[in-house]
Amino acid sequence: MATSHQITAGIRLLAALALVLASACGGTGSFGLSSGDNDSTKLAQAFATVQAPPAGPINSTGKPMVFLAARGKPKQLVAFDLESKKEVWRVEADISSKVVVGRDFVAHKEGDNTLVGRDITTGSQLWSVTLEGTFVGAAADSDRVYFTMKSGGRKWILRALSGKSGEEIWDAESNGALGAPAARGGLVFSPFMKQWLAILDAKAGTQLTRIRGIDQEISFVRTTPEHVYFGSKAGVFLLDERAASGKRAQSTYGNAKLPEHFIRVHYYWDAFDPVQAGYSAYDRNRVLWNASAKGDALAFSNDLVAVQTYRFFFGFSASTGELSWAYNHPRVDIVASAQLGTSIGMASMLGEIGALDPATGERIYEAKLAGQFIGGTFDAAGWAPNERTGKHSGTAAALVSIARDRDARFNDVKKFAVTALSQLKGGDVTRDLLVLIQNEKTPPYLLQTAADVLVSRKDPEGLAHLVEALSVRHNYVTGAKPRAVGVAARAIAALDPEGVNPRLRGQAVEGLIAHLTSPSTAVGDLVHLVRALGRIGAGAERSTLSSFLLVYRADPTFATQIDAVSATIDVLLSQGGTAEREIVAYVAEDKLSQPSVAEYAKRALVQRPTSPEAEGDKKGSKDGATAEAGKAKGAAKTKAPNAKP
């Protein structure tokens, strides 16, 4: 029979073995691997302890504030009251992390290894503590600061301090990697080894429960006054009872459909990346969003998410990825931004403070702070400024201004902006695209994209602007130089003639003819002008095209650059009558015609044995007639004439 001493010794041995095993598996204490995961009962119990945080700013003044880190030697920390547009305080501080905000304090890392607490009303230092390891990230609730540091080889510590005094309240250690924490309503949330989200009692540091991500890693946790979210680049989980499943399908989960052109999807800062614990380029490339449960799914507020990339903001439909709005901040990068529910707060490198309407991208607030800034933290949940100037230029204008931006860093964004224009309706977009195309400084890659977009829009409302572009004629005396003639012609050629305003059609034909017959028009543009005339000319083009063909059929210049002449032959045969056909036949037979032109004319005549007009078929059947004729004459053996309108 074992003695009590032996039993005690056995228990100790078992306990020691368990500790060794747990330790070997990656965690101890609050963060052991053997804790119960995804326990819905414990999760519900944890939720029951939550004290709802204030709906608005957490700071004791209740005013929306932004705390900005100013560049310089020494650096400065500036508190700015967004409501009164006044600087509240400015103190020298060697800030080396994001600022976290509590009720009566702000805290931040200073220098290499110090955490500092400051009075929220004056900025004066309340306390400082020395960090015994590498800072990972920090969070705050009303009363406490929580921060994570890596101490030694395989040891991470999550520590709670009093926000007012800096006094240490509790420690939770882990042998597995801990990410930057978040806090809300008496709970602390700590990503653990990218697989778990540990939920701790904010007062004692004890783990209440934890979620294990079964089909997605957990690299961030974010709190708002209303919700707690966690997830990774792949998507966002709402921390509710359903999160206990640990699976996307059984959780309140969602992600936004975003274009891939230039967006690096970061739903929140990566809790495990020390760089993102400070103000960095990650603060300038973000997805800004709010979300809540809608049925079993996570629904982004108003189905919109905003994407910031340096100076530009884009609003996208989260469900379709369709662009909803765009904002181009002039000249300098936005270094701090936040989705505040009713507005998107932002601060620029030069201290311009602003807010955008999350629904429209309209700027609804402006203020200015002296200095140059590297980043900042908003404590302004629910802030709803409404300084609408009535000058909101709209999405198209914003996209055009982005496309025309001279900053060479943003080629992908510019390309996206131009492509996005193709989705917008209205003739003004045509005008804006033309402005871009006509600008000599537009780089070639963008020029091509803009031209393709303009053509693909097939927007009859834009014809007036195309006509205007064509109305400029070359004149050496006045210095007038038409631009984008070929592109305008391509855009006209792509239009449905049925939808074209008859008055504008006449003006367009006049402009097209003028450029077709102008010696200043680039040879490469001629074919587009011919096709456009064939498309909308309605017969008024025939005489000019006949002349064009006759005059240039014998010109060696067109012997190798046959596109324009061959397109002319196609149009005359498809749109013209017997007279035009006879002209083409003359060109085919006459010895003065360049051989390549004559050959093309011959083949075209074979493939179009009769014109639509001669058949009494005025429109619409030219391609069919060509195809049928081609078949009948065995024309498949020869190269088909260029029959595109």
Add this chain to the structure above:
Amino acid sequence: MTTIGFSKVGLGLCVALAVSAPSTDADAKRRKTLKTLKKAPPSALRSANVEEAIAAATALGTSTSPQAMGELLDALAMGLHPRVASAALDAVALRAKQDSFDVVSFYMHHRSAKVRSSALKVMGALGDKRAKAMVLGGLGDGHKKVRAAAAEILAAKKEKKAIEPLMSLLKKGDEAPALALAALANPDLARAVSELIGTAPDGLLARCLGAILMRPDFKPEEARVEVVKALGKIPGNDSLEQLTNYVGAIPEKPPRDSRSEAERIIEARLGGI
């Protein structure tokens, strides 16, 4: 005589109807002419040998026969090699008539600058309102030789409407207007040209003012003195050369103030060197 008819309904009507609705009447005429042309005897002008065709065009230009003009216009209407077209237009210019306008007007926009210059000569020879407008338009051409041809024609015709665009061209440093403006200049225009010192290129201004001085009909003497003084204000050798040319071209007697002033400026300049 079918060829003349074709020139009217061929390219000429194409141009005239460029932006109007298609005319079945015109189509019918064109068709008829095409048939006729097919039956026409071979013409050296329409030879595939370019040199032979150019020679034929030149020969037709010297002919006083109405058929010769018709043949030139018909060939132009149906399209020629650009070098032949240029020769044909030069030939038409020698005896241009109003019925040349429609055919030639298309060649005013030909892609070859040489062809356009030749077409300008025809328009200059026609001299009616439409043709004059075309020649004036030639000042805005993108090619300097075409602009020069237009300027020469307008200067010869003393066309006042050309002054403004010629002044603009002078400011831009274009070579074309210097002699044309000189030909058109009265004292006011000479003063306006002088006022471009510092704005227009020195060499051009010097040549323009020098050419004004060389015109025996440019009067009064006070105006000539002003031009000489203006030349004296233009730095560089070009102005000195113009003044020297002027002194050399004007006899010492009877004495003229403008000559004396030119001599004084030359001495001062050379002495300064």
